[in-house]
Amino acid sequence: MNTIKTIGLEHIYPDGTHALSGVDFEANQGEKIAVLGPNGSGKTTLFYHFNGLVKPTAGEIRVFGENITRNNIDDIRKRIGLVFQESDNQLIAPTVFEDIAFGPKNLGLGQEEIRDRVRDVLHRFNIEPLAQKNPANLSTGQKKRVAIAGVVVMEPEVIVLDEPTSGMDARGAADTFEILDELNNDGKTIILSTHDPNLAASWADRLYLLNKGKVFRSGAPKHIFADEKLVADAGMIHPVIMQTFREFRARGISKGEIPLNVLDFLESVDAKIINIRCAIAGCDLSAGDEVCLEMKEGMLVAGRDGEGLRGSVVFDGRKGEDIAVRDVRGDLWQLAGSITIIRVPGIIEGGSRSVETGKVWEILEKNKNCKTGAMGTSAKVLLGKLGIRTDFEFDVAQSGILAALRGFNVSIFASGGMAERVMEKVKERKIRYSVIEL
Ligand SMILES: Nc1ncnc2c1ncn2[C@@H]1O[C@H](COP(=O)(O)OP(=O)(O)OP(=O)(O)O)[C@@H](O)[C@H]1O
Ligand SMILES: [Mg+2]
Structure with a gap:
């Protein structure tokens, strides 16, 4: 089902700037979409249309099958949350807590529910210590987190983020993407703009390349990045992993489809021909x-x-x-270690609070020589509470599989639905694994 669809969307600003010229865009429910394009290509303008901040000069925008009108706009803004490129446009209340509570208050939720939701996102985004600060005094990356939290707290069906990780440090960006993945796992549609082709390639289901207000190309990252000329014409650079792959392929070491991540790249190396x-x-x-x-x-x-x-x-x-x-x-893969997936109840199942810590210590003791990672909010909270430092901070599923391929045994604590996701990935790569439910 389409959540957002534009047909021949045009936008001309009052000063005559043609910001969008005939844009056809669609986002299906549950998709992860990245919009890429040089400065001034129209990304922000397009996103403004998604929740009715501006009106089309020509063409059409349909949201959940309907055009945006005065009658449905409030409902649409509840269902589609937009995180602005400039956080200052979004943060208005005197404290971070009140700022994040602002949206839920407008939804007419009860005091208790508001408090619970705000606490939950403060925790999720690791910004609890900022709760009483004035948003105006926060650093750029902190403001971004608060702004994203302020949209996530409304629990919209579609989350649109305009350059969500600009100004964030690498850890903050990785955490943010993990939260977005977790939300997507719960069925939310995620649309974001970014200038980072590495990230777009490995994260998105589908990409839109914008150029001078037009859709230059759209499609799966694999198809877009397979076309070297297209990427150059769009003014983008290739992700490092793809550059490496091309050099390997030119030298007869790699084969097959363009890899989107390190694991795909490893599989592209033809093991049969390398017997040395x-x-x-x-x-x-x-x-x-x-x-x-x-x-x-x-x-x-x-x-x-x-x-x-x-x-x-x-x-x-x-x-x-x-x-x-x-x-x-x-086959080198036969030297791989095994992965233990420890499923931590997701937030809706009671989260880390519902876990018996004795059982966790037992598991940790039994797997003490394993490399450890935590994926998803409740798993991170659980290990944080126990003061356990993890070995993998970024892209935990992939890092865990890579470690297993280097012969390590690995434990991955994963929250709720994220556990199934890890399991699928591990199975795909034919790594031995077992699952423990907490
Ligand atoms: N309020 C406005 N009035 C006039 N022109 C505008 C206005 N806002 C944006 N523009 C112009 O519209 C075009 C598209 O801008 P937009 O902000 O959508 O680009 P963008 O792709 O988001 O760029 P960036 O990567 O820098 O964020 C640009 O040429 C810009 O100068
Ligand atoms: Mg922009």
Whole structure:
């Protein structure tokens, strides 16, 4: 179902600037859409149309199947939340708490519900210490978080964010994207604009490239980025992972579709043609020695005994030196560690409060040599409360799988629906896994 659809949308500002010229855009329910385009290409203007802040000069905008009118605009603004590019346009109350409470108050919610919702998002966005501060005195990145929290708290069906992570540090940006993923997992449609092609490629289901007020191209990231000329013509740069892939492919090492993330890239490397590997000598070795390759501390180590892949040493090497092993038989993936997914109840299921901490300590003790990560709000809150530091901060599912591929055993604490998402990804990559429900 379309949540937002524009047909031939035109926008001319009073000074005559043609900001949008015949834009056809649509967002289906549950999609993650990124809009990319150079400065002045019309992203902000387009987003203003989504919740009726401006009127089309020509063309049409339909929201949930209807045109925007005076009668439905209030309802539309409840269902479509817009986070402005400039947070200062959005933050108005004297304290952060009151600012975030402003929307829910307008929805006519009861005192208690307002307080609970505000506390929940303060927590989710890790801005509890800012609750009593004046929004005007916050740093740029802090303001952005508060502005996003102020929209999320309204629980709109569609969340539109104009450059949501500009001004945020890397950790803040990663956290924000995880929250957006979690919201999307709950069925929300997410539309955002960004200047970061790396992020757009790995995050979005679909991209729109805007240029001079027109849709230059739209489609799945894989299709858009596969076209080198298109990306150049759109004034964008290629994500680093794709540049690397192209160089590998040109040298006959990689094959297949353009990778959107590190895991796809690893799969593009043709393991069958690489029967020679670099490894660290686990003991003194001589050319021609038959060795066994194993993962140790995340590195490939060649030793005389073991259960891993077998091959023969190309040149002499002392213990600890880099050597080469040829005629490697078997698949590196068989050296992967396993992943334990620990499902933490999501917020609607009672969150971390409903978890028996004794059971968590037991699991942590049993998996104490594992690398650990937490995904989703209640999982992060739970580990935070227990004072556990995690090994992965960014892109936890992918980082966990990568660690497993380097031979580590991994524990991933994941909230509610996020656990299923991790499970799917792990299965896709054929990593051994088990699930524990908390
Ligand atoms: N209020 C306005 N009055 C006149 N022209 C405007 C107004 N707002 C935007 N414009 C013009 O409309 C065009 C599109 O601007 P818009 O802000 O939508 O671009 P954008 O893609 O969001 O850019 P950025 O990446 O810099 O945020 C630009 O040429 C801009 O100068
Ligand atoms: Mg803009």
